[in-house]
Amino acid sequence: MTTGAVGQAYPRLEGREKVTGAARYAVEYPVDGVTYGWAVPAAVVRGRITRVDAAPALALPGVLSVVHHGNAPRLAPGPEPDLWLLQEPAVHYRGQLIAVVVATSLEAAREGARLVRIDYDAGPHSTVLTADHPGLYRPDQVNPSYPTDTAEGDFDAGYAAAPVRMDATYRTPAYHNNPMEPHATTAQWRDGRLLVHDSNQGAAPVQATLAELFELPRESVRVITKHVGGGFGGKGYAKAAVVLAALAARQVDRPVRLALTRQQVFGPVGYRTPTIQRVRLAADTDGRLTAICHDAISQTSTLREFAEQTAVYTRSMYAAPHRRTTHRLVRLDVPTPFWMRAPGECPGAYALESAMDELATVVGIDPVELRIRNDPAVDPELGRPFTSRNLVACLRDGARRFGWAERDPTPRARRDGRWLVGTGVAGASYPARSRAAAATATARRDGGFLVRIDATDIGTGARTALWQVAADALGVPPERVEVQIGDSDLPPAGVAGGSMGTASWSWAVIRACEALRAKLRDTPGGGPSDGEVTAEVSTADEVRDQPALPRYAYGAHFAEVRVDADTGEVRVNRLLGVFAAGRVVNPTTARSQLIGGMTMGLSMALHEEGVLDERYGDWVNHDLATYHITGCADVERIEAHWLDERDGELNPAGVKGIGEIGIVGTAAAITNAVHHATGVRIRDLPVRLDKLIGLSGLA
Amino acid sequence: MRPFRYHRPAGVAEAVAVLAAEPQAAYLAGGTNLVDLMKLGVQRPDLLVDVTRLPLDAVEELPGGGLRIGATVRNSDLAAHPVVRRDYPVLARALLAAASGQLRNLATTGGNLLQRTRCVYFQDTGKACNKREPGSGCAARHGQNRDLAVLDWSDLCVATHPSDLAVALAALDAVVEVHEPDGPRDVPLAALHRSPGEHPERETTLARGALITAVRLPHLPAARRSAYLKVRDRASFAFAVGSVAAVLDLDGDVVRDVRLAYGAVAHRPWRAYRAEEELRGRPFSPQLAARAADAELAEARPLRHNGFKLPLTRAITVRALTELAEGTPAP
Incomplete structure (x- = not known):
């Protein structure tokens, strides 16, 4: 680390390409003879397709084929039933993609999709998550491999004996990842090999899935993912678009472009499960927690078990002698839920950090102080010290920056004209993990260096961060370094997900650069004289051998809101987050990640909600006009700060990952502030004016 | 999307004649609503008659006071017009409260009044809607209806009109100038739209083929x-x-x-x-x-x-x- 590129605020390397429109996304690559695919959604919730009449579609000029279960190329049944598309007549949820119309123009494909006639035998369905659903069951584990339930001490006895108790149930609706770029693919078959330009969060896993489904050797599949217009978890693995495009391209023996419509992004590619969470907290009169229980209910599909780890957050956040967490699931006739920014932690923290606020009110202790008093010295789960835990420092720094000391804790005590004003706080944590990755570093004859790794930049700035890390590891100015990412032909690396991207990839990049420097030292003259010199590394062993320590990033969220006393409208005056997330590689892109996460948390608190119509078994608001996502005008003042944190137990770059921590505590900070402003506690998100206007008689 | 023809008429009379003769034709102005609905399959015209080049884009002050706003005046331009801002602030504010800057730059005065409801069931061809498909039922009546009507709805339709502009014009007693196959006619704004009643698919009192050519604001000093x-x-x-x-x-x-x-x-x-x-x-x-x-x-x-x-x-x-x-x- 001699030249010090890490820590500098470089603009994104591809920024100019993106803002000038030169950057190519998955369906923008020029391809000779390309055709267009349009997916057809199922019009029933549960049942069987009894007939597909393709004739009206095929009669339309330009339509080449209607691909469906009756004629589609066969796929190997794999571990991902969601991706076993066009293989069987069964319909598992409304909107399931059951056919693809391929045409020589996008317009013909779309019209053809409308003309396909499909008959069904439909049965009864169940699509609404309830706390007393007869189908509730206990999964064997929750994502990715946590125990379903945990218990320590005797919660019931501890709770019953405590002088201070709170017991509340919180509900979150379905949330839909809505990256600007939908799931989209251009697929081409050449001599039995499959090439896809695809929008995803990791080319190698998509390559592996396609190879498995189409029964090809992995090297016969190439996935290129140079630019991605966002993912938020929803593109973490291969999804319907890439499988449908590959099937269709094989069927018509021509390249196919297929992008899901905005409506099709609402469901078939995953969403954040609704949750029902009961939290019970007990404390002594000083606010020291004596008992914690978090019971979480969420849903999965009939196709596959997806068990959101909603209550896992509670296991390490605050300590108490008596603790219990449980998870229950229901299989509904719905699409399978999937990852959405901070799966588990995000809804779980909303419930726990709201409950902490309620406890603070009951016990009469400032909510910042309550959290400080309950900051555990060792991880309550593992019983070992955290590699670094700076929650308290975040809370203190945030409180100072926010002006928390002047706060009158009385609810509904501040007024600014027609606005009731309140402030709220919440803690946040997110695991700091790493995955194995491989990378190569090459010294070129011209004095430049090339670093290659199948990392993915989904808009986060990962490409730029790796370039900075590589420069420092090579000990050269970054201008001499080129980084290649986003291609399954490159050395394999894991997905951009779980806030593990930069941690995992930088590890491999640093090791590759170190290996290259060692190689060059052994080279006569210290450089490539008559050829390039390349070092190739994998971090598999190192990552595997890393001791199991509690590694987490932390954050403290502060919010000031105003609530219109007449109408119940809620607006956020200010959001402030302070984070302890290890080393920050690039302040520009880091800030963008953190305020992006906070904005998404604001959206969760006040705006987003998948509104289900049980009769249709479907969300009725499935576009960006009716599924509201926070707009710029809703974000009035937003600040992200971070502590200078050095943690030697993480990875060579010392990073914890920042993609998710920004969203974790935001919703609770905002809803806690709404309570402070109004005296009304809304426990089902989103907090909207109709809930406040009806409850409080605010005026 | 259904294939469609495109026609650019030379004048208002021709536009109206074409629409009257073509039962599945539609006027295209800003397209901010129609084009979306065409993509969704909710509206399926086979001919678009583009009225944006007709000479209907002027805002004129009338001799006795009042204002005539051409039907193709863009929402952004109208909101920024100095006379509107001074004499009819309710109108400027309603316009600026609507949609986004990009949409306001395209959306027209006439088109705004004739935009369709944003009821989610109307916009989804997979769900029942009497307005979209008469006789198919109203999924909203007993469905998700938070955003829908509280006044004057019928069992066949509980949709709301989405326009902000129209609300301001209703308060201002605006008059809509239309050209129908029988000739020009004035329609008070308050009489332009219908209640849903038995025929929610009929949204206005205009004759088939009618083209809104202007909206007239009366002289109303109180509107300042x-x-x-x-x-x-x-x-x-x-x-x-x-x-x-x-x-x-x-x-x-x-x-x-x-x-x-x-x-x-x-x-x-x-x-x-x-x-x-x-x-x-x-x-x-x-x-x-x-x-x-x-x-x-x-x-x-x-x-x-x-x-x-x-x-x-x-x-x-x-x-x-x-x-x-x-x-x-x-x-």
Whole structure:
């Protein structure tokens, strides 16, 4: 680390390409003879397709084929039933993609999709998550491999004996990842090999899935993912678009472009499960927690078990002698839920950090102080010290920056004209993990260096961060370094997900650069004289051998809101987050990640909600006009700060990952502030004016 | 998307003649609503008659006062027009409260009035909607209806009209100039849109082929003291969950004249005549404004999810009128 590129605020390397429109996304690559695919959604919730009449579609000029279960190329049944598309007549949820119309123009494909006639035998369905659903069951584990339930001490006895108790149930609706770029693919078959330009969060896993489904050797599949217009978890693995495009391209023996419509992004590619969470907290009169229980209910599909780890957050956040967490699931006739920014932690923290606020009110202790008093010295789960835990420092720094000391804790005590004003706080944590990755570093004859790794930049700035890390590891100015990412032909690396991207990839990049420097030292003259010199590394062993320590990033969220006393409208005056997330590689892109996460948390608190119509078994608001996502005008003042944190137990770059921590505590900070402003506690998100206007008689 | 033909008419009369002769033709103006609905398969015209090049894009001050706004004047241009800003602030504010900057740059005056409901069931061809497909049923009546009507709905349709502009025009007693196959005609804005009744698929009182050519605002000095208040779920780029357009003319404390119209409550922009009646001739007070709103909403029939619209509409009525009475309308 001699030249010090890490820590500098470089603009994104591809920024100019993106803002000038030169950057190519998955369906923008020029391809000779390309055709267009349009997916057809199922019009029933549960049942069987009894007939597909393709004739009206095929009669339309330009339509080449209607691909469906009756004629589609066969796929190997794999571990991902969601991706076993066009293989069987069964319909598992409304909107399931059951056919693809391929045409020589996008317009013909779309019209053809409308003309396909499909008959069904439909049965009864169940699509609404309830706390007393007869189908509730206990999964064997929750994502990715946590125990379903945990218990320590005797919660019931501890709770019953405590002088201070709170017991509340919180509900979150379905949330839909809505990256600007939908799931989209251009697929081409050449001599039995499959090439896809695809929008995803990791080319190698998509390559592996396609190879498995189409029964090809992995090297016969190439996935290129140079630019991605966002993912938020929803593109973490291969999804319907890439499988449908590959099937269709094989069927018509021509390249196919297929992008899901905005409506099709609402469901078939995953969403954040609704949750029902009961939290019970007990404390002594000083606010020291004596008992914690978090019971979480969420849903999965009939196709596959997806068990959101909603209550896992509670296991390490605050300590108490008596603790219990449980998870229950229901299989509904719905699409399978999937990852959405901070799966588990995000809804779980909303419930726990709201409950902490309620406890603070009951016990009469400032909510910042309550959290400080309950900051555990060792991880309550593992019983070992955290590699670094700076929650308290975040809370203190945030409180100072926010002006928390002047706060009158009385609810509904501040007024600014027609606005009731309140402030709220919440803690946040997110695991700091790493995955194995491989990378190569090459010294070129011209004095430049090339670093290659199948990392993915989904808009986060990962490409730029790796370039900075590589420069420092090579000990050269970054201008001499080129980084290649986003291609399954490159050395394999894991997905951009779980806030593990930069941690995992930088590890491999640093090791590759170190290996290259060692190689060059052994080279006569210290450089490539008559050829390039390349070092190739994998971090598999190192990552595997890393001791199991509690590694987490932390954050403290502060919010000031105003609530219109007449109408119940809620607006956020200010959001402030302070984070302890290890080393920050690039302040520009880091800030963008953190305020992006906070904005998404604001959206969760006040705006987003998948509104289900049980009769249709479907969300009725499935576009960006009716599924509201926070707009710029809703974000009035937003600040992200971070502590200078050095943690030697993480990875060579010392990073914890920042993609998710920004969203974790935001919703609770905002809803806690709404309570402070109004005296009304809304426990089902989103907090909207109709809930406040009806409850409080605010005026 | 259904294949369609495109025609650019030379004049208004030709445009109307083409529409009258082609049962599946539609006018294309800004396209901000129609094009979306075509992509969704909700509207399937086989011919688009593009009226954007017709000479209908002028804003003229009328000799006796008042303003004529050409049908293809863009929402952005109208909102920025100095006479509109000075004499009809309610109109400028309603326009600026709508949609996004990009949409306002395209959307036209005439098209805005004829935009379709944003009821989610109307916009989804997989769900029942009498307006889209007469006789198919109304999925919204017993479905997700938070955003829908509380006044004047029928069992066949509970949709609301989405326009902000139309609410302001209703309050201003605007007159819509239309060209029908039989010739030109004036239609008061208040008589342009229909109640859903037995035929929710019929949304206006215009003849087939009618083209809106202009909107005329009467000379209304009182409108200099006017306001548009819109409540929505996020701070921008969202349709109203409640809105009110108000013009208040006080003689001392006494309400000499008042014009009030509501958005987001009915199948048409809702001119609140009963509320006006309560207010007129009485000394203004916020309590009087609340009573007036209650009188207007007395016959409201909220649906399962939208009862909140009554206290909301009442609250914004009181606020809009009180701020006008105090001379401090909020921006």
